[in-house]
Amino acid sequence: MDWNFVIFSTLKILCVIFLALMPMVAYAVLAERKISAFIQDRVGPNRVSLPLIGGIPIIGPFLTRWGVWQPMADGLKAFLKEDFTPNYVRKAYFWLAPALTMTPAFLTIAVIPFGSNLGNQKMVIADLNVGILYTFGIVSLGVYGIVLAGYASNSKYPFLGGIRSTAQMISYEIAMGMSVIPVFLVAGDLNLSKIVERQALEGWFALPFMAQQQTLMSYLLWPCAMISFFIFLVSAFAETNRLPFDLPESETELVAGYNTEYSSIKFALFFMGEYANMIAASCMMVTLFFGGWSLPGLATPANTILAGLLHIGVFVGKMLVFMVLFIWVRWMLPRFRYDQLMDLGWRRFVPLALANILVTATVLLLLNSK
Amino acid sequence: MIVQRKPLTFWERLYLPAIAGGFKVTWKHFRRTLFGGDNAAKQTSKGYYPEVPWTVADGYRGAPYLLKDQDGNTKCVSCQLCEFVCPPKAIKITPPGDSGLKADRSNAEKMPLEFEINMLRCIFCGFCQEVCPEEAIFLQKDYSLTGLTRSEMIYDKEKLLALGGTNAGIQKWKHKLEEAKVQETFPVKL
Amino acid sequence: MAAQDYLFYIFAALTLLCGLLVVVNPFSRNPVTSAMFLVLTIVSMAGLFVLLHAFFLAAVQILVYAGAVMVLFLFVIMLLDLKEEERRKIRLFGLITGLLSVLAVLGVVLKTYLVDSRLSANLQPPTIEGGTAALGTILFKNYLLPFEILSLLLLVAMVGVILLSKKDLK
Amino acid sequence: MHVGLEHYLVVTALLFSLGLLGVIARRNLLVIYMSLELMLNAANLALVSFSRFTDNLNGQVMVFFIITVAAAEVAVGLALIVALYRKKQTAHVEDLTTMKL
Known part of the structure; x- marks a missing residue:
């Protein structure tokens, strides 16, 4: 057995989950609260601080005033609150559901190339040939947590929330899956690392001028890529149950939808699952449409440690832009009605995505036959 | 009307x-708050809440x-209208009953033996103030009610009276009289 | 034994155990439990597919079966609000005939598999990989007509389902 | 012993008979349907293992077809069950003994 491989894989998994993803989820919650506060003319969390931390020169005042430690306080509170299990819930499923929401969100990260190379290690946990299919498979498993939460709560609002969410997620999965097919038609591969490498050379699909060498093809396919990206973006909002598509937990109608009956750490798991899903969706968008770790000057896979770290930084930076977008849109648009949501999914996006596949295939055929 | x-x-259908x-x-609000430092806390007072007390606006509905x-006498006459009207059932009044507790003022028959408001249940709606015929209960400007136990948050008569203080300016029957006089002249407002 | 062999035994045991719990669960007769164990069966079977280097099919298995078909099952169970299946008196005749027929089928199948010498003959060490490209090529070259018929079948099923699920069935 | 074709085939045989047992023994229409899925899956596994050990992708194409047909079949079947439930308010095979709705 190749022990080197095993050790480095374990190391990568541990680092990505515990050093990157978990803190990122925690601080995404803080970012959400801060940005929401600024948009609503408030200041947001700015109280929590550790003793003596203000004594550090220069950065000390910032560390005490910007709510930097708020995620830790939130996490501690979630653990210490009373874990209440209502009567008449179906206990096994009630306990299973939060875990089932959280896990798929983390599993999705496995195939995302979050950097090029670091030393001689590829910066992707699992470089699968069927990369994107794996992602969609795992994402589709995420429905179970919500269905079971709705079913196990044995109460009306969670049930309605669960049913709504299931229908919504399955519907938009189809639009989402179809929207990315043009990308794979152009790239000719399902492997996400290969897709990123191709984009690094011939232009990002959504921004073809960000390229090492300009080609006519990428400009001709720009409209198709933009439609692809647009459908993917909107579907990602629907898949992660974010506003304007947060119908499963629309608080004005369903109290809190499927997580009405949950409290303390179980609720926190649902909450973290949502943010982990947002991170995964942002990663997917960056990887598929915005060139992953690449920048025009940094298009070749890194061969020094510094360049490797730079690539990871570029990837994380691009991802954070999308996270801010996710958070910002929450305050921009009101919630859709349920029939509008279904109408948008089935009668606008699915036909549009199908037409997009057809047009892309035609353009590719014409270009390649020359 | 439909x-x-x-x-x-x-x-509109494009949503764009x-x-x-x-x-x-x-973006306007975000920019103003983040870069201009112009937010609600800044507008109403000099700093942020726990250090700088918040300036309470007129008409604020705080704790009742x-x-x-x-003359320092209890205004409440134990009519229990507020208990009846209270939406979250936060008020509990024990009338004097057989204890024979008389009011400590001459123009009323009785006063409550016990008057409790559960501040954990109170929703500060102001119905009790509105319904009170004696103007004995008022929503005041307290907005920061804290306690370490649940029982601590149930305020009894002594505590409520001590917190409420005296207000001689409000004399309901005088107002009613003025209102009646005004109404007799039939002022036509256009 | 190689690591893959251990993985085979783990996944096979999981598949069979979960399959057993779908059919004869001693703890619960709730259809939701059956459905959830079927999901586990399917996922562990996807693991077996990966061991057989059928990567595309493993992904499709999870995507279609676990992600869509089983969710549909759960959806229907929840919508119909099915009660737990009552524990009936075991009818000896039915049980014995049932078990006998199952054992007979199992016996015939196993005998064919295990005794047939052609199977246990030395096969070449397999080299084939069920990747997307390979499968797509063979699908669109050798099996184009069945593929098109299949798409027609899906269309027919879709129309049928919409008709069936209309409120007033005439 | 190295894991070979026979190992996979034993698993498929057991899985198939489990599905058969479910169809015979269970009374809930939906659970019977799930058992049918189990049998289909056993067939899938057999085809994939044959395809692997005979170095031939045709088996996998068959599995692809089976999965598609199964999806269509499940959709229609569940719609039928729902329609049946609307008429009879039951999904137990013992209560569905008449030839006519």
Whole structure:
């Protein structure tokens, strides 16, 4: 057995989950609260601080005033609150559901190339040939947590929330899956690392001028890529149950939808699952449409440690832009009605995505036959 | 009346103008708060809340307390209207009953033996103030009610009276008399 | 034994155990439990597919079966609000005939598999990989007509389902 | 012993008979349907293992077809069950003994 491989894989998994993803989820919650506060003319969390931390020169005042430690306080509170299990819930499923929401969100990260190379290690946990299919498979498993939460709560609002969410997620999965097919038609591969490498050379699909060498093809396919990206973006909002598509937990109608009956750490798991899903969706968008770790000057896979770290930084930076977008849109648009949501999914996006596949295939055929 | 839902125009169905409008509004507020430092806390007082007390605006509905009249007597006559009207059932009044507790003022028959408001249940709606015929209970400006136990948050008569203080200026029957006089002249407001 | 062999035994045991719990669960007769164990069966079977280097099919298995078909099952169970299946008196005749027929089928199948010498003959060490490209090529070259018929079948099923699920069935 | 074709085939045989047992023994229409899925899956596994050990992708194409047909079949079957439930308010095979709705 190749022990080197095993050790480095374990190391990568541990680092990505515990050093990157978990803190990122925690601080995404803080970012959400801060940005929401600024948009609503408030200041947001700015109280929590550790003793003596203000004594550090220069950065000390910032560390005490910007709510930097708020995620830790939130996490501690979630653990210490009373874990209440209502009567008449179906206990096994009630306990299973939060875990089932959280896990798929983390599993999705496995195939995302979050950097090029670091030393001689590829910066992707699992470089699968069927990369994107794996992602969609795992994402589709995420429905179970919500269905079971709705079913196990044995109460009306969670049930309605669960049913709504299931229908919504399955519907938009189809639009989402179809929207990315043009990308794979152009790239000719399902492997996400290969897709990123191709984009690094011939232009990002959504921004073809960000390229090492300009080609006519990428400009001709720009409209198709933009439609692809647009459908993917909107579907990602629907898949992660974010506003304007947060119908499963629309608080004005369903109290809190499927997580009405949950409290303390179980609720926190649902909450973290949502943010982990947002991170995964942002990663997917960056990887598929915005060139992953690449920048025009940094298009070749890194061969020094510094360049490797730079690539990871570029990837994380691009991802954070999308996270801010996710958070910002929450305050921009009101919630859709349920029939509008279904109408948008089935009668606008699915036909549009199908037409997009057809047009892309035609353009590719014409270009390649020359 | 049935309002017909207007069909959306092409631009509205694209949702794009709405998105642009939403971005404009949110960006304006975001910029003003983050870079201008101009937020609600700054506008109403010199700093942020726990250090700098918040300036309470007129008409703010804080915690309901019991009032005494100008002679220091309990105004409440234990009519229990507030207990009846209270939506979350936060008020509990024990009438004097057989204990024979007389009011400590001459123009009333009785006063409550016990008057409790559960501040954990109170929703500060102001119904009790509105319904009180004696003007004995008023929503005041206290907004920061804290306690370490649940029982601590149930305020009894002594505490409510002590917190409420005296308010001689409000004399309901005088107002009623003025209102009646005004109404006799039939002022026609156009 | 190689690591892959251990993985085979783990996944096979999981598949069979979960399959057993779908059919004869001693703890619960709730259809939701059956459905959830079927999901586990399917996922562990996807693991077996990966061991057989059928990567595309493993992904499709999870995507279609676990992600869509089983969710549909759960959806229907929840919508119909099915009660738990009552524990009936075991009818000896039915049980014995049932078990006998199952054992007979199992016996015939196993005998064919295990005794047939052609199977246990030395096969070449397999080299084939069920990747997307390979499968797509063979699908669109050798099996184009069945593929098109299949798409027609899906269309027919879709129309049928919409008709069936209309409120007033005439 | 190295894991070979026989190992996979034993698993498929057991899985198939489990599905058969479910169809015979269970009374809930939906659970019977799930058992049918189990049998189909056993067939899938057999085809994939044959395809692997005979170095031939045709088996996998068959599995692809089976999965598609199964999806269509499940959709229609569940719609039928729902329609049946609307008429009879039951999904137990013992209560569905008449030839006519």
